[in-house]
């Protein structure tokens with residue numbers, strides 16, 4: 001990994017991704033160090049999920065380098081690195097079995113499997129049930145996964161991701177589709193992660209989900225990282241208005257940023 005410091009968790013350098021005629025990533029670079037907690041923001045289609053797929057080794061760039069947890073993708077066994085990464089995304093929910101009991105869905109996280117085809121060791125079952133209790137779903141352990149609400153499924157995914165005690169937890173819009181109450185409960189669970197000494201990378205469209213635990217923000221636009229750094233430096237009206245093409249104001253309350261759209265100057269560009 002060359003001259004990088006050992007505590008660099010993610011180092012993405014000058015990533016370009018070409019698909020057919022399109023340039024999806026256009027020289028994106030991002031460095032995340034241990035002890036930092038990051039939020040990634042950007043408009044639809046800006047390249048956020050593509051960056052996450054590269055961080056988890058599911059996609060490879062046309063050019064540029066990706067180092068995660070001390071390994072360079074393309075020169076290491078990606079599956080070994082993936083065992084140290086938790087990934088929460090809607091596409092993962094769709095791959096899980098709706099008929100399996102909830103505790104079993106959680107237990108698969110121990111091995112990064114989607115389903116079990118062999119006996120599950122007792123200590124793994126107990127760990128899964130314990131984590132379900134931690135996210136407030138202990139009572140649902142025996143229910144089929146498909147009977148849970150959307151919000152409950154997201155929490156199951158969180159418990160599943162924690163089974164392997166990942167060093168890096170990547171959350172792609174974990175609160176999408178949740179009502180206000182479910183969203184706040186999931187955010188509180190996410191906040192507890194900060195005390196587990198793991199690095200969290202959290203993608204969202206909603207500024208108010210940037211809880212006090214998050215220290216840094218990256219803004220993606222047209223396949224480039226247009227701003228990245230401590231959150232108070234990135235979440236300014238100037239930077240956000242430029243990124244979203246809207247006249248915006250940011251209010252900080254309870255340690256969280258809340259966005260307001262100013263009616264003057266013509267609104268949407």
Ligand SMILES: Nc1ncnc2c1ncn2[C@@H]1O[C@H](COP(=O)(O)OP(=O)(O)OP(=O)(O)O)[C@@H](O)[C@H]1O
Nearest residue numbers: 019020022024042043044045046047048049050051
């Ligand atoms: N396999 C592919 N082939 C062609 N284009 C792709 C492919 N994968 C992604 N794209 C395009 O790349 C762009 C970035 O997609 P990506 O999913 O990373 O955006 P995003 O920032 O996560 O968007 P959203 O906020 O809508 O989820 C999109 O315009 C998408 O259509």
